[in-house]
Amino acid sequence: MDIRTTICDLVLETPIINASGVHCTTYGQLIGLDNNPAFGASVSKSCTLYPRQGNKPPKYYSENDISINSNGLENKGIEYYLEMERYMQKPYFISIAGFHYEDRIEMIKKAKDSLIELNLSCPNVCVRPIVYDPERLDDFLKYMFDICKPKFLGLKLPPYFIPGDHEKIANVIKKYPIKFITCINSIPDGSIIKDNKLVIGPNNGYGGLGGGPLMKAIGIANVRKFKTLLPEMDIIGCGGISNGQDVFDYLLAGASAVQIGTTLYEKGHEYIHCILEEFEKVMKSNNITHIGQKNI
Numbered sequence: 001m002d003i004r005t006t007i008c009d010l011v012l013e014t015p016i017i018n019a020s021g022v023h024c025t026t027y028g029q030l031i032g033l034d035n036n037p038a039f040g041a042s043v044s045k046s047c048t049l050y051p052r053q054g055n056k057p058p059k060y061y062s063e064n065d066i067s068i069n070s071n072g073l074e075n076k077g078i079e080y081y082l083e084m085e086r087y088m089q090k091p092y093f094i095s096i097a098g099f100h101y102e103d104r105i106e107m108i109k110k111a112k113d114s115l116i117e118l119n120l121s122c123p124n125v126c127v128r129p130i131v132y133d134p135e136r137l138d139d140f141l142k143y144m145f146d147i148c149k150p151k152f153l154g155l156k157l158p159p160y161f162i163p164g165d166h167e168k169i170a171n172v173i174k175k176y177p178i179k180f181i182t183c184i185n186s187i188p189d190g191s192i193i194k195d196n197k198l199v200i201g202p203n204n205g206y207g208g209l210g211g212g213p214l215m216k217a218i219g220i221a222n223v224r225k226f227k228t229l230l231p232e233m234d235i236i237g238c239g240g241i242s243n244g245q246d247v248f249d250y251l252l253a254g255a256s257a258v259q260i261g262t263t264l265y266e267k268g269h270e271y272i273h274c275i276l277e278e279f280e281k282v283m284k285s286n287n288i289t290h291i292g293q294k295n296i
């Protein structure tokens with residue numbers, strides 16, 4: 001059985017990647033991802049021009065497969081993640097976030113020869129992400145692509161829920177040389193109360209939700225919508241993946257690879273091997289010999 005996949009001609013030995021934010025902030029964590037054969041690629045913590053401590057703890061909580069975070073872009077700065085490239089053997093995406101046109105552009109210029117996942121959908125920095133407004137997204141992408149010529153840039157999108165929103169965003173995306181999209185970032189502005197208290201502190205207890213079957217349903221819906229609207233686009237599915245069947249379902253929906261966040265955080269690296277083994281069994285029981293066959 002062949003479980004290799006491709007993201008716009010880039011070959012991954014397995015279809016599993018970590019989701020940005022989980023075990024990908026430090027040198028040791030990134031090397032851990034690179035050394036785990038269950039991952040076909042890795043992605044860094046979303047970064048900014050300069051290092052940031054992010055929000056104050058408690059800023060992460062999880063229970064029953066559901067997580068909430070208000071990390072606030074804690075990261076070591078773009079130079080650190082660029083430097084990591086020399087130690088990584090497998091495809092390694094630098095997740096670029098930032099706050100304004102100019103800092104994002106400065107980072108994209110620095111990373112122009114790298115694999116970039118451009119994260120314009122962070123839910124925790126108290127500004128309305130531009131990916132919710134097609135006109136603002138269009139304006140930024142035009143400005144950026146006029147100045148920068150990144151070799152390999154994909155976009156990390158937030159969950160869209162309202163009929164018609166996917167079409168508007170897809171119409172913007174198709175104007176630019178975007179190599180892939182990742183659907184979806186966490187669900188913004190969730191809030192969890194436990195034992196009469198908010199479980200996270202920053203931003204008045206609001207944060208991005210991840211994990212679990214509801215997240216998976218929303219992630220699958222976004223992948224399906226965008227695959228229909230942008231049939232040639234490679235899509236990385238993300239949200240609520242905790243077993244091999246979940247991986248298979250995302251590929252059936254139209255994803256070429258998946259990212260795993262909450263389950264990696266909760267269950268650790270070894271568990272990703274179990275997910276990959278389960279995925280291979282699901283492939284076999286469906287008589288699929290390679291990804292790409294029958295929409296998978």
Ligand code: RRO
Pocket residue numbers: 021046069070071072073074097119121122123124185186208209
């Ligand atoms: O750092 C964060 O708070 C964060 C980011 Br950049 C993101 O894209 N998604 C998320 O759930 N948290």
